[in-house]
Amino acid sequence: MRSDHRVSIETSITRPMSRVWITHGTLVNALGAGLDSIEEALLLGKTALRPCDFPNAPADIWIGRVEALENRPVVDQLKCFDSRNNRLAQYALEQDDFIYSVRYVCNQYGSERVGIIFGTTTSGILESEECYRDRDPETGALPSNFQYQTKHNNFAGAEFIRQFLDINGPCMVISTACSSSAKVFASAARWLSSGACDAVVVGGVDSLCLTTLYGFLSLGLMSTSPCRPFDLSRSGISIGEGAGFAILEKRPKSVDDVALIGYGESSDAYHMSTPHPEGLGAIRAMSIALERSGSSPESVDYVLLHGTGTEANDRTEDLAVTHVFGKKTPCSSVKGSMGHTLGAAGITNALLATLCIKKNYLPPCIQTTEVDPCFTSNILINPMHTKVSKVMSNAFGFGGSNTSLLFSKAEA
Amino acid sequence: MTTVFIQGIGLKGPGLNGWSESQQILANPCLFSIENVTPKPHGNILPPTERRRSTLVTRLAVDVAEESVSGEKHNNLATVFASSGGEVEVIHKLFVELSSQEPRLSPTQFHNSVHNTAAGYWSIATGSLESSSSLCAFDDSFSVGLFEASILATEENRPVLLVVYDYPPAPPIFAVRPLLGPFAISFLIYPAKTPASLAKIRLTRILGRADSSLEHEGLERLRTRNPAARSLPIIQNIARKKDGDFFFSDSRRSCLHIFLECLN
Numbered sequence: 177m178r179s180d181h182r183v184s185i186e187t188s189i190t191r192p193m194s195r196v197w198i199t200h201g202t203l204v205n206a207l208g209a210g211l212d213s214i215e216e217a218l219l220l221g222k223t224a225l226r227p228c229d230f231p232n233a234p235a236d237i238w239i240g241r242v243e244a245l246e247n248r249p250v251v252d253q254l255k256c257f258d259s260r261n262n263r264l265a266q267y268a269l270e271q272d273d274f275i276y277s278v279r280y281v282c283n284q285y286g287s288e289r290v291g292i293i294f295g296t297t298t299s300g301i302l303e304s305e306e307c308y309r310d311r312d313p314e315t316g317a318l319p320s321n322f323q324y325q326t327k328h329n330n331f332a333g334a335e336f337i338r339q340f341l342d343i344n345g346p347c348m349v350i351s352t353a354c355s356s357s358a359k360v361f362a363s364a365a366r367w368l369s370s371g372a373c374d375a376v377v378v379g380g381v382d383s384l385c386l387t388t389l390y391g392f393l394s395l396g397l398m399s400t401s402p403c404r405p406f407d408l409s410r411s412g413i414s415i416g417e418g419a420g421f422a423i424l425e426k427r428p429k430s431v432d433d434v435a436l437i438g439y440g441e442s443s444d445a446y447h448m449s450t451p452h453p454e455g456l457g458a459i460r461a462m463s464i465a466l467e468r469s470g471s472s473p474e475s476v477d478y479v480l481l482h483g484t485g486t487e488a489n490d491r492t493e494d495l496a497v498t499h500v501f502g503k504k505t506p507c508s509s510v511k512g513s514m515g516h517t518l519g520a521a522g523i524t525n526a527l528l529a530t531l532c533i534k535k536n537y538l539p540p541c542i543q544t545t546e547v548d549p550c551f552t553s554n555i556l557i558n559p560m561h562t563k564v565s566k567v568m569s570n571a572f573g574f575g576g577s578n579t580s581l582l583f584s585k586a587e588a
Numbered sequence: 589m590t591t592v593f594i595q596g597i598g599l600k601g602p603g604l605n606g607w608s609e610s611q612q613i614l615a616n617p618c619l620f621s622i623e624n625v626t627p628k629p630h631g632n633i634l635p636p637t638e639r640r641r642s643t644l645v646t647r648l649a650v651d652v653a654e655e656s657v658s659g660e661k662h663n664n665l666a667t668v669f670a671s672s673g674g675e676v677e678v679i680h681k682l683f684v685e686l687s688s689q690e691p692r693l694s695p696t697q698f699h700n701s702v703h704n705t706a707a708g709y710w711s712i713a714t715g716s717l718e719s720s721s722s723l724c725a726f727d728d729s730f731s732v733g734l735f736e737a738s739i740l741a742t743e744e745n746r747p748v749l750l751v752v753y754d755y756p757p758a759p760p761i762f763a764v765r766p767l768l769g770p771f772a773i774s775f776l777i778y779p780a781k782t783p784a785s786l787a788k789i790r791l792t793r794i795l796g797r798a799d800s801s802l803e804h805e806g807l808e809r810l811r812t813r814n815p816a817a818r819s820l821p822i823i824q825n826i827a828r829k830k831d832g833d834f835f836f837s838d839s840r841r842s843c844l845h846i847f848l849e850c851l852n
Contacts, residue, residue: 191744288795288842297702301679308683311760318760328761329672330703330724344841346793348732349724351674351703359721363736366743370590372735372793386686391698441719443711445663448641449699460717574699575708577720 190467195435195584196365197428199281199375201527202272204264205418205514206240210271215531218539221559223513225402225414225543233389237398240416240515241384242267250336257336259300259327260383260417265337268381268419277423278341278377285374291345293363294334295356295380297519300327302385333381345373351519353573354482356380357420358522361581362439364424379421382519388415395449403485403516405509406494406555407544413484416515420523428586434530437566437584438469444576451489451572455496461578462500462568469582473501475566476582478538479553480525482570483509484516490548493570497553508556512543522571522579529567529583536564589792592738593785593851595747597826598655598774600648601817602626602810606655614820614827617804626770634713641696642709645675648772649706649753650713656774657749662714665749665776666740667707670723670733672754672815673765674703680758706751719744729754730773730818731836731844738791741779750775752816768813773823781851787826790847797843800834822848 201211206224208214217224225238233239242264250258250266269275282290300323307322326332334349346367350359357380364376382388392398392413399412424436442464444457451458466473479501481493490509497507510528517524532538538560541547547555566584597607603624604610613619631639631647633654639647649669657665678701685691699705704722711720719740725732730752737750753772757765778785800821802808807824810817818836825832829850837843 288793288839301683305683305686308760309687311687316760317763322761322764324761324764325726329726330674331672331726331729335726338839344839346732346735346842346844347725347839348736350721351724352707352720352722353702353704362719363721363740366739370739370743372590372739386691387682387693387698387701390686390691390693391682391695391701394693394695394698396695441721442717443708443720445711445715445717447712448705448708449695457717573704574702575704575720575722576711577704577708 190464192470193365193438193468194369195437196368196424196426197433197435198530199423199425199429199433200274200277201422202268202274203420203524203527204242204268204271205517205524206242206416207514209267218513221542223402223542225515230384232386234393236400238402238414239384240414242417254336254339256323256326260302261298261300261333261381262336264383264417264419265333265381266340268421269340274421281375281423287342288344289374290343291367291373291376292334292338292343292347293350293360293376293378294337295350295360295519295522296330296333296382297351297353297356298382298385298388299330299332301387302383304328305386337379343377352577353575354518354521355571355573355577355579356519356522358526358571358579358581359441361436361526362441362579365436365439368424368426376424377421378424380520380523381419382517383417388518397486399485402543403512404543405483405485405511405541406490406547406551408546408548410485410490412486414515416517418514418517418520418524420520420527422527431586432534434533434583434585436581438465438471438582440464440468440580442578446576449574451492453492455492457576457578458493458496458572459499461580465568465580465582471582476501476505476568477564478532478567479505479507480529480567480569481507481509482572483511485511494551494553503552504554506538506554506556506560508539508541510539512541525569525571526581529569532564532567533583533585537561589790590738590742591788591790592741593778593781594775594787594789595778595785596656596776598652600626600652601769601771611827614824617807620806622806622809634709638709638712643675643678643700645677645755646706646709648755648770649751650710652772652774653710653749653751656776663716664718665716665747666718667710667720667749668723668733668737668740669707670729670752672724672726672729673757675701675705676755676757727815728836728838729815731838735791735844737777741777745779748777750777752819754814754816768810771814771816773816773819785851787851788849792845793842794845796837796841797835799837826850
């Protein structure tokens with residue numbers, strides 16, 4: 177019954193887009209630091225999820241924690257920005273020669289022609305949570321180490337990156353829950369095609385904190401074992417932390433560079449924390465991304481799913497993928513290996529999509545042993561080495577915020 | 589350079605109860621007092637269940653959104669919401685609960701704490717499946733929101749609803765972030781001129797210049813003490829039907845230059 181379901185959508189006004197190129201990228205999460213180490217761990221089928229050992233956090237859950245962030249303070253000149261979130265941002269910026277590449281584009285175009293679009297949901301609220309515990313018992317006042325602008329505010333990470341990289345173009349934060357750092361690609365594509373910028377540094381960083389750990393627990397969405405996206409016995413998410421950055425430009429810098437050829441953004445208009453039961457918004461986001469790139473569903477080799485591991489999320493994403501692509505296109509979620517990095521999930525998937533294209537490799541759903549028999553899409557539980565030219569990458573979030581990105585090789 | 593048209597305006601702030609009622613006050617600021625309170629947000633556009641669950645911050649945002657699109661079809665609009673602090677009241681409540689020995693968060697409060705809460709409620713209220721973004725740029729949230737919404741309108745050739753709002757935070761955070769208000773502004777932005785267009789705005793990025801300010805002391809205080817009120821220089825000119833150049837220094841070395849031409 178489910179697979180026969182057809183949802184009518186209109187995507188009438190979609191304009192084609194000019195492709196933009198990912199000329200550089202960097203990624204850090206529990207699986208590793210830098211694209212090479214994450215690629216190696218993925219190819220080996222590793223998982224970095226572990227029983228929760230985060231201070232003051234709920235017991236009986238699993239997390240994807242980045243090692244030794246506690247010993248990696250931000251640079252001295254920007255000490256007032258020293259939060260776990262900004263540490264994670266700096267850790268990623270220091271990998272993959274990213275800083276060098278940013279300097280190169282700033283020299284090439286002028287730093288005021290380079291923009292920043294940064295996605296986050298947690299910002300540095302871990303430090304605010306600590307300060308709330310240290311409130312004055314009589315007055316309720318926060319301690320003097322509470323840093324509103326440079327740690328707590330959602331813009332703190334963008335300001336940190338702007339100063340760390342000395343970028344002087346327009347700068348903004350997108351915070352749309354778990355689609356945040358997918359949407360940065362859509363906005364960057366528009367900034368580039370409008371001529372507002374010659375290059376845009378996009379990024380996404382979310383770090384472990386009590387608000388998200390206890391928050392998802394309150395919604396009954398936390399798995400007490402490592403998350404198993406699309407498994408028959410899936411029981412929720414495992415939260416991870418992560419950071420990713422990419423440089424987007426109008427022209428490629430190397431023959432290997434992967435292009436963003438389409439994006440689709442939509443809203444569910446259904447519920448704040450439950451996806452539309454028929455996947456209406458997800459279908460719309462994927463369909464618009466295809467339409468904007470002029471691609472047929474058949475031309476897409478692989479879908480990197482949002483795939484969080486909750487009962488409802490995976491069920492509706494399966495419905496939506498089947499609706500758009502049918503039952504053959506391989507698809508999988510990588511969250512079983514590093515956890516759901518929330519505000520960093522969009523760029524994590526985006527950069528892994530470029531890896532799939534460059535390495536002609538499709539990762540399986542790690543941790544998943546038996547795909548839910550109700551599902552009709554082609555969910556991979558074993559890796560595939562095959563020619564990969566075009567990959568769609570999904571990110572869906574609270575508030576019914578959906579974004580799908582379509583990436584392609586130069587010749588595709 | 590990007591050129592767009594303002595088709596409708598929504599406003600709520602201290603003594604400013606809607607754009608239609610406030611134009612006279614903005615045009616003659618001697619009628620304005622910073623001591624006035626902001627009318628309590630009602631969130632009447634929300635369905636009863638959503639309204640009951642919604643925060644005052646969200647109601648403030650959807651109130652001004654509703655005013656700027658009055659008479660328009662709601663569900664075909666892309667939206668850009670921008671706020672420095674976002675859902676400040678719920679975030680405070682969550683932090684208080686998290687500082688207890690055995691924290692138990694309310695699921696509704698948790699999903700109401702995301703920065704795109706107002707955008708989510710708006711899309712549910714209007715049934716809009718369109719693209720929606722929620723931005724933050726600290727004190728520059730208005731100009732950055734306008735920049736993003738204008739580029740979205742022109743690049744995708746579609747109407748865009750921009751909503752910029754900020755609520756003063758709860759007491760412990762208020763001590764270091766003493767915002768005035770609440771204040772919220774909304775523009776319905778079109779990529780092309782229509783007979784009903786209120787103003788044409790042209791956005792260019794230029795080398796850094798100081799921010800545009802206001803002559804009236806109370807309005808200027810409000811402008812500097814609520815990120816959404818950075819819109820005041822532009823809307824005062826629209827209220828006075830007077831063209832003008834405005835500068836928003838949103839970066840250390842570059843700024844947003846807005847040329848305003850009033851049309852109606």
